[in-house]
Amino acid sequence: MNTRYALYLICCLFIFTASVTAQELKSPSEFLGYAPGSRFTRHHRVIAYYRHLAEAAPDRVKLQTYGATHEHRELIMCYISAPENISGLETIRKAHLESVRGNNNNDKAIVWMSYNVHGNESVSTEASMQTAYDLLTEKQQWLENTIVIIDPCVNPDGRDRYVNWYNQFANSPNNIDPDSKEHHEPWLNGRPNHYMFDLNRDWAWLTQKESRQRVKVFNQWLPHVHVDFHEQSINAPYYFAPGAEPLHEVITDWQKEFQATIGKNHARYFDANGWFYFTKEVFDLLYPSYGDTYPMYNGSIGMTYEQGGSGRAGLGVLTVTRDTLTLKDRLDHHYTTGISTVEIASRNAEKLNEEFRKFYTKKDFKYKNYVMSGNPDHTKALTRLLDKHRITYRFARQATVKGYHYATGEQGSLKTSEGDLVIPANQVKGTLVQVLFEPTTQLNDSLTYDITAWALPYAYGLQAVATRTETIPLLDEEQPAKDTLSVAPDPEAYAYISDWNSMKDARFLTALMNAGIRVRYSEKPFSVAGKEFERGSLIITRGDNSAHKGFVQQLSDITEQYEKEIIATPTGYVDQGRDFGSSSVKMIPEVKAGLLSGKPTSTLNVGEIWHFFEQQLQYPITLLDTDYFNFSRLSGYDVLILPEGSYGEFLDEEKKDRLKNWVKNGGKLIVIGNALHALKDDKDFGLKEKQQDTTSLKKNTTPYTTWEREKLKDNITGAIYKVNVDRTHPLAFGYPDTYFSLKRGNNAFQLLDEGNVAYLGDRGDPISGFAGSEARKKIANTLVYGVHRHGKGNVIYMVDNPLFRGFWENGKLFFVNALFMVH
Incomplete structure (x- = not known):
C-alpha cells in the first residue's frame, strides 16, 4: 500500500469518525422522544441528556457533579466551550482568578447560567437543554473565546415536585382554562426546596445545602456574567435587565452599562419576533442574597430574567388578554435571552476581563x-x-x-x-x-x-x-482566636455546669437529651466552684443520671464533640444563689413538639421551623397537617407551633376552644408573626392589636399615580430595631437587656398585662433599614416577644419571626428557650 493511499484512508476514516460523532450528538427532541415545550422533563431525564452531551462531545463538554439535594437528587454543572478551552479549563479558571489580584492573564469570557432556582418556574430547565445543544451546533462560533457554565436545575426537589404534580392532574390534552385544576398547585407547591426555603434568597446566608454546594463552585470561578432564569405571573410580559432602582451604591457604572448592553441585544430579538417585554421595573438590585445581586457584589454582571408563566401556566394557559401562553412560547423566550447573553459576552470578552480586573482594584470604602x-x-x-x-x-x-x-x-x-x-x-x-x-x-x-x-x-x-481607621492592633497571623478546649469530666463530681447563651449551647443540650442524659437549668444566677453562672446555665448531676450506664464517658464524648467547657463541682451547695435542690433549679423535660402545616399556614415559615429543628437544633418535630388537625391527639404534644399564615376561617371558635383547653391543661402554644391576628381580642389569649387612626384628607385624596408610594408610609420593609429585653424571664435566658430584631411588617400588638419579654420603647424608629412614617408611630410601645399564662400552660407570642430565612442567628435562642425553658 503506497503512502498516498494510506493517507487517503486515514483521512476518510477521520471524516467518517467525525460524521458519526456529529450524528451521535442528539438534540433534546431526538434524545427525549418529544419536542421541547410539549412536555415537562423529569430531573433524571435532564441529567441523562447532559450526560449524553458529555459522551457525544467530550472535547467540548465537561460535566461536574457538585452536590446532591435533601431528596438525593444530583446537582450538576455543565461546562461548554471550544475543544482547546475544555482541555485547558483548569488553566483558564486559575488565570481568571488571578484577575482579582490585578494579574489579568485571561482572555476568555465566562458566562454562568442558573436555571430553575424556583422549582415551579419550570420552563427554564427545558430551555437549558436546547440552549446547550445549539451552543454545540449552530452557535458554536461564540465558544472560541467563551466558557459557558450551565446549572440546568438549581432546585431539583422543587422542580420534580411540580412536574410530578402537573403530570398527575393535567388534562389530556392540556386545558388552557385558568380555572382548571392543572393551573392550581396545592399548598406545598414546587417553588421551594425540600425544606420549603426560597433558594433565590439564600445566596448570602447559605442556610441550605444546595446553596452551600453551589456557592462553593461559584467562588471557584467568579464568572464575568451570571444569569438567573425565573418566571412570574402568567399575565406579565418578559423582564430582562437593566435592573430597577434601588441599585446598591457599590454597583459600578460598568455593571450598569453592560446590563443595558445585554438588554438592548435581547430587545433586538424580541422586537423582531413581536414579543412583549419590560426593563428597569420591579426587580431591583439591593438585597444581597439574590442570584443577581450576590454575583454583582462579587464582580459579575448579575441579571434576573423573568418569563410570564410559573406554576399556573402548565403546558398552556389563557391569559387576561385572551391569548394562549404555551410552554413552547416560554421556552423560546428563555432560550433567546440565554443565547443573546452568550453572544454579547463573546463579543465583549476583552472588555469583560478588563472591567473585572478593575472591579477588584482597591476601593476607597468609607469604612476600613x-x-x-x-x-x-x-x-x-x-x-x-x-x-x-x-x-x-x-x-x-x-x-x-x-x-x-x-x-x-x-x-x-x-x-x-x-x-x-x-x-x-x-x-x-x-x-x-x-x-x-x-x-x-x-x-x-x-x-x-x-x-x-x-x-x-x-x-x-x-x-x-x-x-475609618486603616490600622487596627492585630494578633500575629500565627495566633488565631482560641477555641474553648473541653476537659474530661471528673467522674467523682456531684454535678457539671455549662453556660447558656448560644446555638452551640442549644445543640449541646439536645445532644445530651438525645443521648438520654437528664439536664437541669437554673432560673437564678449562682456561683459555685469559684465561678459565676447566669440564668439558664445547664446543670448535669450525677444523681439525675445514676441509672445511665456510661454516663460520664458519654458526657465526655459530647462535650468534646461540641467543644464545650463544663465546670465540675463536688457539691450542690452554692456559694451564692440557690442550691441545686432548689425549686428554681428545674429539670428540662423531653419536649414533644408539633408544627401546624398545610393551608392556611405559610410554607416559608413552616420550612424555616422544620429546618431549624432537624438541621440546626437536631431535635425531632412532628408536622401536623391542617387537613387532619381536628383528629390529631393534642394531649400527646407538649408544644404546638402556629407558624405564620392567614388563618381566617380555619381557626374557628371550635378550634380555638380546643387550643384553649389544651393550653389550660399544660400545653405550650408558640404563635409567630401574622398568626397572632387569629388569637387577638380573646380574653383567654390576652392579646390585643394596637390601633392607630391614619385617616386623613390627604390620604383619601392621594392621586392615583402616587398611591403605591403613599402606602410606603404604612410599611416596614425589613428594618432592624433595638428592642428592650427582660433578661430575667426564661424566654430571654442567655440574652443581654437589649436585642436587635428584624421587623418585616407593621404588625403592632399592645403590651400584655404581664410577660412582656421583648418590646419596643417610645420610639418606632429603626436603627437600620426603611420604615414609613405612619408605621413608626404605630409600632412604638408594642410587643415583640411575650408569654401569656393560661391555666397550667403558656402562649408564647413572637411578633417578629426569629427564624426568618434561617440567617438571623441571634434570634434562634429565643425559640429554644420557648421550647425548653418556659414552663
Missing part, C-alpha cells in the same frame, strides 16, 4: 475595618459563614477602637479583647464585605422588592464598630 466583640460562640458561627464566602478576617489585640457603633447608631468606641474579630474592607472580597456589614444601607429609592437591612453584626448578636 469592621471590628466585632462578644460571645465567642457567635463569633465562631460568623467566621464559618465568612469562610464559605472566602472573606478573610483577622483577630484583634486588646485596644480601644473608635468608629460608628452599631448598638447606638452613633460614633463611639469599643474595647477589644484578644481574639476579637476584625474584618478589613481592603481585601479581595471587599465589596461583598461592604454590603454584608454596612451599618445602614443607602437607599436611592424606598420602593424595594425585599428587606432593606441585614447587617451581620446585628444578625449574629455582636458588639461592633465600623471604623
Whole structure:
C-alpha cells in the first residue's frame, strides 16, 4: 500500500469518525422522544441528556457533579466551550482568578447560567437543554473565546415536585382554562426546596445545602456574567435587565452599562419576533442574597430574567388578554435571552476581563475595618459563614477602637479583647464585605422588592464598630482566636455546669437529651466552684443520671464533640444563689413538639421551623397537617407551633376552644408573626392589636399615580430595631437587656398585662433599614416577644419571626428557650 493511499484512508476514516460523532450528538427532541415545550422533563431525564452531551462531545463538554439535594437528587454543572478551552479549563479558571489580584492573564469570557432556582418556574430547565445543544451546533462560533457554565436545575426537589404534580392532574390534552385544576398547585407547591426555603434568597446566608454546594463552585470561578432564569405571573410580559432602582451604591457604572448592553441585544430579538417585554421595573438590585445581586457584589454582571408563566401556566394557559401562553412560547423566550447573553459576552470578552480586573482594584470604602466583640460562640458561627464566602478576617489585640457603633447608631468606641474579630474592607472580597456589614444601607429609592437591612453584626448578636481607621492592633497571623478546649469530666463530681447563651449551647443540650442524659437549668444566677453562672446555665448531676450506664464517658464524648467547657463541682451547695435542690433549679423535660402545616399556614415559615429543628437544633418535630388537625391527639404534644399564615376561617371558635383547653391543661402554644391576628381580642389569649387612626384628607385624596408610594408610609420593609429585653424571664435566658430584631411588617400588638419579654420603647424608629412614617408611630410601645399564662400552660407570642430565612442567628435562642425553658 503506497503512502498516498494510506493517507487517503486515514483521512476518510477521520471524516467518517467525525460524521458519526456529529450524528451521535442528539438534540433534546431526538434524545427525549418529544419536542421541547410539549412536555415537562423529569430531573433524571435532564441529567441523562447532559450526560449524553458529555459522551457525544467530550472535547467540548465537561460535566461536574457538585452536590446532591435533601431528596438525593444530583446537582450538576455543565461546562461548554471550544475543544482547546475544555482541555485547558483548569488553566483558564486559575488565570481568571488571578484577575482579582490585578494579574489579568485571561482572555476568555465566562458566562454562568442558573436555571430553575424556583422549582415551579419550570420552563427554564427545558430551555437549558436546547440552549446547550445549539451552543454545540449552530452557535458554536461564540465558544472560541467563551466558557459557558450551565446549572440546568438549581432546585431539583422543587422542580420534580411540580412536574410530578402537573403530570398527575393535567388534562389530556392540556386545558388552557385558568380555572382548571392543572393551573392550581396545592399548598406545598414546587417553588421551594425540600425544606420549603426560597433558594433565590439564600445566596448570602447559605442556610441550605444546595446553596452551600453551589456557592462553593461559584467562588471557584467568579464568572464575568451570571444569569438567573425565573418566571412570574402568567399575565406579565418578559423582564430582562437593566435592573430597577434601588441599585446598591457599590454597583459600578460598568455593571450598569453592560446590563443595558445585554438588554438592548435581547430587545433586538424580541422586537423582531413581536414579543412583549419590560426593563428597569420591579426587580431591583439591593438585597444581597439574590442570584443577581450576590454575583454583582462579587464582580459579575448579575441579571434576573423573568418569563410570564410559573406554576399556573402548565403546558398552556389563557391569559387576561385572551391569548394562549404555551410552554413552547416560554421556552423560546428563555432560550433567546440565554443565547443573546452568550453572544454579547463573546463579543465583549476583552472588555469583560478588563472591567473585572478593575472591579477588584482597591476601593476607597468609607469604612476600613469592621471590628466585632462578644460571645465567642457567635463569633465562631460568623467566621464559618465568612469562610464559605472566602472573606478573610483577622483577630484583634486588646485596644480601644473608635468608629460608628452599631448598638447606638452613633460614633463611639469599643474595647477589644484578644481574639476579637476584625474584618478589613481592603481585601479581595471587599465589596461583598461592604454590603454584608454596612451599618445602614443607602437607599436611592424606598420602593424595594425585599428587606432593606441585614447587617451581620446585628444578625449574629455582636458588639461592633465600623471604623475609618486603616490600622487596627492585630494578633500575629500565627495566633488565631482560641477555641474553648473541653476537659474530661471528673467522674467523682456531684454535678457539671455549662453556660447558656448560644446555638452551640442549644445543640449541646439536645445532644445530651438525645443521648438520654437528664439536664437541669437554673432560673437564678449562682456561683459555685469559684465561678459565676447566669440564668439558664445547664446543670448535669450525677444523681439525675445514676441509672445511665456510661454516663460520664458519654458526657465526655459530647462535650468534646461540641467543644464545650463544663465546670465540675463536688457539691450542690452554692456559694451564692440557690442550691441545686432548689425549686428554681428545674429539670428540662423531653419536649414533644408539633408544627401546624398545610393551608392556611405559610410554607416559608413552616420550612424555616422544620429546618431549624432537624438541621440546626437536631431535635425531632412532628408536622401536623391542617387537613387532619381536628383528629390529631393534642394531649400527646407538649408544644404546638402556629407558624405564620392567614388563618381566617380555619381557626374557628371550635378550634380555638380546643387550643384553649389544651393550653389550660399544660400545653405550650408558640404563635409567630401574622398568626397572632387569629388569637387577638380573646380574653383567654390576652392579646390585643394596637390601633392607630391614619385617616386623613390627604390620604383619601392621594392621586392615583402616587398611591403605591403613599402606602410606603404604612410599611416596614425589613428594618432592624433595638428592642428592650427582660433578661430575667426564661424566654430571654442567655440574652443581654437589649436585642436587635428584624421587623418585616407593621404588625403592632399592645403590651400584655404581664410577660412582656421583648418590646419596643417610645420610639418606632429603626436603627437600620426603611420604615414609613405612619408605621413608626404605630409600632412604638408594642410587643415583640411575650408569654401569656393560661391555666397550667403558656402562649408564647413572637411578633417578629426569629427564624426568618434561617440567617438571623441571634434570634434562634429565643425559640429554644420557648421550647425548653418556659414552663
